[in-house]
Amino acid sequence: MAWRSVVAAHFRRTEGKLTLAVAAVLAAAAVAGLVGVLSIGQRADLLTDLAERKGAVNAAAGEFYRALADADATSFSVVLVSGERVAVQQQAFRDDIVAAAAALDYAAKAVPEVTSTARINELTSSARRAYLATGALTTAERLSVLSSLLPVYTGLVEAGWVYSSRVDPVGTSYLNEASLLARETMLELAKDLRDATPPFGVDSFPWFAVAVGLAVVLLLIALQRYLARRTRRRFNIGMVAATVLTLVAFGWLTAASVIAAAHASTSAELSRTRLVPLTEIRAEARNLDGAQARALIFPLIGDLDGLTAQVNRIDGKLTAVRAAPLGTESQYALDAASVVVEQWRAAITRDFSATRPSYGEIAKAITAAEELKDDLDPAIASASREVDQSIQDARAALAGTDVGVAVLMAVAAAAAVGGLWPRIAEYR
Template sequence: MVTQLETSPESSEDSWLDELESPPRRSLHGVLHGRRPVRASSRSVFIHTTPGQIIAVMVVLTVMLLAAGLSLSQSMYNRNHALDTVREATEPMSASAHLLSASLMRADTIAAGAFVQPGPLSQEDVQAYTASVEQAASSAAEIYKGAVQAHSASSERIEELVLDIQRDLPVYAGLNERAKVNQRMGNPVGVAYMSEASAIMRTRMLVAASEINELTRADVAEEMRRLSQPQWASLAGLAAALCALVVAQWWLWRVFRRRLNRGFLAATLAVVVALAWVGVSNYQSWRSGSVGYERAAQPWEELTAARIEALETRTDETFALLRRQSATPSSREFDEVSATVTTAIEDAERVGASSSLVDGARAHLGAWSSEHAQLVEALDTGSYDRAAALLDPRGGAGEAPFRALDSALSQLISESREATRAYIDDSLNATRLVSLVVAVLSILAVLCIWAGIRPRLGEYL
């Protein structure tokens, strides 16, 4: 004979803040023998008993907590892994794309400048040209490696463009070597070789490099926007599990007339902590990866574009002299480039760039503008010797301001890139350990609810 057991508040194992208003309304004996008919299936009979309903509720809660918690944990892990890929592959690939464009343009600028001076290039210019070509080759290899690792939608196109540049680079370098040899021998054909090399550079290599720049910048921006979006679906799942946990506690109160259960309270606290932790992480990731990154990326992109345009303009100045052309049309383009550089410097200053670099870049831009005006005047009046002196690297009259400007822009770009990487790092740091913490708290919540319900189930044994 099964005997109904009643539990007093003093003997209850979880009587903390419990108030026993009435004994349990049902006993296993009464349910099975007194109040409900015995059915053919003992399993269907058991599910209609209070212990059966408790166990069913516990199973549902367990499944919801584990599914929501582990799903959110996996989502956070995937986000952390994706941000790590952005930091280690996608963003460096974008930076290498800028270096590729700048190195190619700088090599072409130095090669063209060699023909406005008598005799061979100075040792400094030879080293600068060689370093630019080597940097271009190295950057192309880094971009290809990053495209393979990133597996983005544009990776295949980036790989094709890099291979095109790698095929054209030896051809370009070979034509420039022929141009230098003929120049030293005094053959006019040297200018033709140099012009052909520059045409390959501008019509093929720089076009490909520019497209790589656009693709890699778009990839980084898109990834940062995607990875900084709140995880609404996963958060909603965990919030639903929390609501189910609260409803289950209300149901237990209706059954047992005990208002609080330490196990369920601990589980509720664990879920609330998990939700708060993920919520704060999502907010920090959004602030760093979306708002902060976009704010820092804008001057970086503008500075890279301004530097490349400045290098192209410098090469155009050299070709105007070699071809004995008027520089008046290019002067209007120069004004546009000068405005672009000025805007980029102002944007860098607005986001906190070094004041000394900003002031220096402005001063060098002003000096280059003054030299350009003198160059236009010299070409228009046919004073080619004076124009050559302005563009002669060894003379220092015109090249020093441009080189100083190029150096200042390069440093501003490096500083801006560090700012963008800092926001990527902040977004990545916001997701660290969150996956593990959510998984542990979810499992802990499940253990707590089973530990909390154990005394209640024991009342029916």
Template sequence: MVGLLVVATLITTALVTSVSVSDRERTLDQLLARTEPLSDAAQNLYVQLSVADATAATAFLAGGLDTGDVRDRYTEALGAAAGEVVRASTGLAAEDAASRSLLSSISTNLPTYAGLIETARTNNRIGNPVGAAYLAEASTLMQSTVLPWAESLHSGKSDDVSAVQRRFATPPWTALLFLVVSLVVLLGAQVYLGRRTRRTINLGFSAAAAAVVVLLGWMLVAGLVSSTATDRALERGAEPLDLLTSSRILAQQARTDETIGMTRRTASDDYEKSYTESVAALSDTLASLSHDETTRTARIDETRTLVAIWSSAHDRLNAALDVGDFDAAVAIATGSAPGDAADAFGRLDAALVEEIDASRTALRDNVQRASGVLTGLTVGAAVTCGLAALAVVAGMWSRIREYL
């Protein structure tokens, strides 16, 4: 009965440990292969849609034919957004109906948006003022309908990434507890057997106990390293990545409001208010990143400086509009000289992209480390507990044989 109890404990421990480690390793691998890339696709989808909207508005500022590079940027952004829809849809789980619905709605409305932009561009070429109305309608569709869908998709997928990391940011305590219980049962059985047989050491039980101690040490080290890497991926990867992505989205929203507002040839109150709110939220988000020692970098400080330069350019732009100097305002809004709005925004967006890439790399590297350290542990736990159980049977058999 003692032998059966010990063997049953070891088999149970093998099952619990193998299932726990296998679940952790499989989920972390799925995070790398599907969940995180899907979150990245959702982020890129939102940004590319915003870029397309802002670029389309920029083409209207000078009037007449838009330049080739502006046209190319718009076309590339819209094409990239369509590509991200495809990329995101291929990574969705079969049961994720909500995300599929969002992607379907986005892909359905993109041709409508593109058609409105083409109508606006055609009217702008021939000097019809109605072109600005079509542009405003297209931008309203994008800002009020399509982008909120994209933001909802990104928010959900970003939460999925963080949820997985929070779930595995602690060691596998259940598996470790079962290993400790198995060791205690083995030692207790050894003491009991020694008293009953008047033999101090049983080689089978000693070998089994040694195997469990080795597995416990392996599990403890691997579990702690895995949980530490997962926690680091959350603190230095997922959390700053979420804030940086939000910052880039806010910057794109502000730039869209700036350009769309200028197509009305005045500092429109609604667009100006939206621009001010977006820039204020952007400044707060970057400040929180800058004040955190784990996320502060030279590029983060640079982005805060660029936001200040952009805000100063925007103030000069509004001042020009207030006195009716639309050409000067356009030059500030679209110019590439240092201190112009377009230059400051472009450098800001580039710096944010670099920080996003760095945070994503940190996230994936740490998740890869968290998963890699568990390699072989699932099979190792089963084999070690199996060998321990055989050692217990061998140790008991030598005693049982004395009664046969």
């Protein structure tokens, strides 16, 4: 048809080719802007997930871990004290149980998945309970199982106290069964809830977005060379401006993404090397309190070796944390904790040897042993603040970048059109 011939002839001429170039620049700028905005948005969403969903679960798991370890140690201490201190220790235990339940409730609100009642009953059955700590469970399942086991654990402890108050040996059996449930199942489940690994992609380089930005720059350079040959003008101000703006946009995107990735990696590293180990050390120290009390109330062969091994494990983890760079406050706190561990080792050797002090003296020392907890809590709080701050810094690095890239690419497209349009008009 005649109109097709006219159109084809138009686009074979220079003004037609320049019109196609305008369309190509507009399309390329739109695609590049969209890719840039989506790249930043996806990374921001991952950081939000890290800060809110994953961070909430990690924080709740750490609080549950702490509270249950404290409760487990206190459950035995109730049997070692007398008079008004019994009620004080019992209230401390119940306060820790309330804190543990609140932590699970807080984490559950951040996890949208719901575990069916049938699945919970299956997992918490007597046949499955011994294998829970090694089973492959989802985060929602772990939270549901812990919520179901917490009243079971509390009931065993309360029953143990009742029988122990009657000087019935079965009371110790209840307390020991409760402690095994806490240490071998519940604390292990809580430990596995924590995940220091950042979400996939949050700490990666934005290769695709950078490649798209580079492709647009190459397109603009190729068009400038074409204009230089056709119009004999070495530079086109509009096209040069569009090229510079594109470079600025994707340079900003790259820098913001790299900075955010670095902060996300720092957060994960701090969590892995400081926050998680310190939380575990604190819990294991409280477990050792309970193990000492159990060994005094219900002695077993090998108690001294077992307690010494626990101290050695705590000391090894503490040494590893102290080897990393620390702030002055944390360094002092962990140095003091190291001294307490050494004193603890000597006390255990003394208290569970043939020449040990009287039962009453050992009981008093065990129920008063809070030095390590007091030293570790400030260091844990400091590490937690640093982890949170790194995530906040990562999010701050991306703030406004998506809008900035979109605006810069829109201006770049306008500049390119502004540079090409006068050249098109010259041929009309």
